[in-house]
Amino acid sequence: MKLIMAIIKPFKLDAVREALTELGVQGLTVSEVKGFGRQKGQTEIYRGAEYAIEFVPKVRLDIVIDDAEADRVVEAIRDAGKTDKIGDGKIFVLDVVQSMRIRTGETGSEAL
Amino acid sequence: MLKRKGFNGLAVMLAAGFWLLPSTAMAEGLSSGNTAWILTSTALVLFMTLPGLALFYAGLVQSKNVLSVMMHCFTIACLVSVLWLVGAYSLSFGDGGGANAVIGGLGKAFLSGVGKEAMSGDIPESVFFMFQMTFAIITPALIVGAYPERIKFSAVLLFSALWLIFVYAPVTHWVWGGGWLADLGVMDFAGGLVVHATAGTSALVLAFLLGTRKGFPTELKPPHNPGLSMIGAAMLWVGWFGFNAGSALAADTSAGMAMLVTHISAATASLVWVVIEWVKFGKPSLVGVVTGMVAGLATITPASGFVGPLGGLCIGLAGGSICYWAVGLVKSRWEIDDSLDVFAVHGIGGMLGTMLTAVFAIPVLGGGGLAEGVSLGGQLVTQGTGVVATVVWSVVATFVIVKVTTAVVGLRASDDEITEGLDVSTHGESGYTL
Numbered sequence: 001m002k003l004i005m006a007i008i009k010p011f012k013l014d015a016v017r018e019a020l021t022e023l024g025v026q027g028l029t030v031s032e033v034k035g036f037g038r039q040k041g042q043t044e045i046y047r048g049a050e051y052a053i054e055f056v057p058k059v060r061l062d063i064v065i066d067d068a069e070a071d072r073v074v075e076a077i078r079d080a081g082k083t084d085k086i087g088d089g090k091i092f093v094l095d096v097v098q099s100m101r102i103r104t105g106e107t108g109s110e111a112l
Numbered sequence: 113m114l115k116r117k118g119f120n121g122l123a124v125m126l127a128a129g130f131w132l133l134p135s136t137a138m139a140e141g142l143s144s145g146n147t148a149w150i151l152t153s154t155a156l157v158l159f160m161t162l163p164g165l166a167l168f169y170a171g172l173v174q175s176k177n178v179l180s181v182m183m184h185c186f187t188i189a190c191l192v193s194v195l196w197l198v199g200a201y202s203l204s205f206g207d208g209g210g211a212n213a214v215i216g217g218l219g220k221a222f223l224s225g226v227g228k229e230a231m232s233g234d235i236p237e238s239v240f241f242m243f244q245m246t247f248a249i250i251t252p253a254l255i256v257g258a259y260p261e262r263i264k265f266s267a268v269l270l271f272s273a274l275w276l277i278f279v280y281a282p283v284t285h286w287v288w289g290g291g292w293l294a295d296l297g298v299m300d301f302a303g304g305l306v307v308h309a310t311a312g313t314s315a316l317v318l319a320f321l322l323g324t325r326k327g328f329p330t331e332l333k334p335p336h337n338p339g340l341s342m343i344g345a346a347m348l349w350v351g352w353f354g355f356n357a358g359s360a361l362a363a364d365t366s367a368g369m370a371m372l373v374t375h376i377s378a379a380t381a382s383l384v385w386v387v388i389e390w391v392k393f394g395k396p397s398l399v400g401v402v403t404g405m406v407a408g409l410a411t412i413t414p415a416s417g418f419v420g421p422l423g424g425l426c427i428g429l430a431g432g433s434i435c436y437w438a439v440g441l442v443k444s445r446w447e448i449d450d451s452l453d454v455f456a457v458h459g460i461g462g463m464l465g466t467m468l469t470a471v472f473a474i475p476v477l478g479g480g481g482l483a484e485g486v487s488l489g490g491q492l493v494t495q496g497t498g499v500v501a502t503v504v505w506s507v508v509a510t511f512v513i514v515k516v517t518t519a520v521v522g523l524r525a526s527d528d529e530i531t532e533g534l535d536v537s538t539h540g541e542s543g544y545t546l
Contacts (some may be wrong), residue, residue, distance in 0.1 A: 044334050045389075046399045047439050047453060051334040 001096035002070040004063040007089040008081040013059050019080040029062040039087030064096055066109055143234040149363035150239050156354025157246035161189050161253050164351055167344030171337040172452055176533025177261045178543035184256040188272050189249045195276055196245045203281035205289045213292040216285050251280055251307045257452030258315035261325050262530050265538050266521040274513045283310050283502055297483055298498035299469050302359035304414025304462040305502045312459020313506040316450055321514045324449035338398050345402035349378055352409050356416035370416040373424030380428025381408025388436050407435035410461030415469040420478025427468050431461050463499050470495050
């Protein structure tokens with residue numbers, strides 16, 4: 001099993017979710033995060049004084065799927081989440097040691 | 113009227129007879145029109161503090177301190193209300209006997225001798241007491257803007273109590289209570305000196321002695337909820353109609369014109385800030401437009417009963433631009449962390465407006481005219497005297513009050529309390545539990 005962790009632009013969430021649903025992904029977790037990469041933050045000005053806002057709002061998706069599906073999921077996220085501008089985000093693939101469905105106690109691929 | 117337990121037919125007929133008289137000619141010379149307006153103005157001005165100012169300030173601080181500034185405003189309102197009854201009203205408006213030039217006496221402490229039927233001109237004294245109380249409430253509440261995010265709550269209370277008695281009451285008495293500035297002929301319709309100059313100047317002194325917020329001046333956090341500030345500012349604008357037009361103490365032409373010039377000044381000064389920010393930064397902001405509004409309102413306050421529409425417009429232009437410049441002066445040049453710009457907006461605004469009152473009071477500029485035999489130059493000197501006296505007294509007295517407060521309860525919260533946020537560390541509450 002693999003954990004696909006994707007950081008994307010917030011407004012791309014709907015497009016990415018639709019693409020994943022079409023692939024047959026059964027579930028995922030979304031969190032609102034902030035961060036920076038090559039896309040630096042911005043400067044806000046209040047009453048003439050500058051405030052450096054270093055972090056940019058992003059959305060993080062966590063998806064756990066079978067090894068066989070990983071490449072397709074990564075590609076789907078990339079295609080849906082791309083804008084060709086700085087700040088599009090990143091995708092990481094991690095190994096998952098175990099997974100379990102809380103209701104039934106099923107483990108492994110059965111839990112996904 | 114009908115104080116006896118029973119009443120007879122004659123009394124009923126007499127009472128009924130009174131209702132047939134015109135409403136302005138009731139017994140004891142009470143004007144119900146004026147009384148109704150000042151009752152309403154009292155509510156409007158209290159609304160400026162609760163919740164207008166509280167919301168305005170709340171949006172400008174970090175989220176971890178949002179409740180603390182609201183707490184400051186609310187508690188100050190309560191504290192001042194009680195102290196006003198106990199003796200501050202009497203010190204402000206009472207007869208000081210031999211010392212009446214500088215302070216009223218304690219003859220009306222606890223409103224002793226002031227019963228339900230007591231009058232102040234053609235409105236009940238209870239109403240005058242209440243109306244003036246709302247001014248006494250908002251003035252120390254304005255100073256909250258100097259010290260958020262780092263002050264000790266006990267210091268807020270002790271400072272505000274001492275400040276009410278030793279700064280607000282005397283200056284009020286000088287200007288409105290028959291004291292020496294009133295005798296000189298100082299024109300301050302609704303509190304350019306009494307409210308804004310005192311609060312602004314004292315805020316500067318307190319901010320200086322308190323020390324800065326962590327990260328001042330270059331690594332501060334921005335206002336956490338500018339929308340909340342706009343809501344509070346809008347309440348201030350509406351409430352200010354009670355503040356300025358109510359200071360006519362009558363429902364008459366003075367009140368009408370005062371409301372008009374107040375509104376025009378607010379609108380003009382707001383637009384000035386929009387233009388300045390648009391030109392300087394390319395982005396006119398909500399925080400900017402509402403700050404311009406406050407600057408316009410503070411500056412017109414002393415002039416509101418004396419000037420005409422042209423005066424309102426010009427004073428708005430002046431207040432908007434000069435207060436903008438003053439914000440930079442205090443924060444960047446003097447490097448004093450008067451966090452929410454109380455001196456720049458209220459202090460400078462009030463002083464500027466006090467001087468411009470003389471200028472725009474002259475008839476050729478649409479004003480109501482100066483006093484008999486007084487020249488513009490002479491009135492400017494008088495206004496200047498008022499400004500200097502108010503500023504000097506505010507600085508000296510505030511300095512002493514801060515020193516006393518620091519010695520008795522301390523002044524600054526601990527570094528840990530400040531880092532955690534005053535909401536949790538001082539008040540045990542969180543503004544947002546998401």
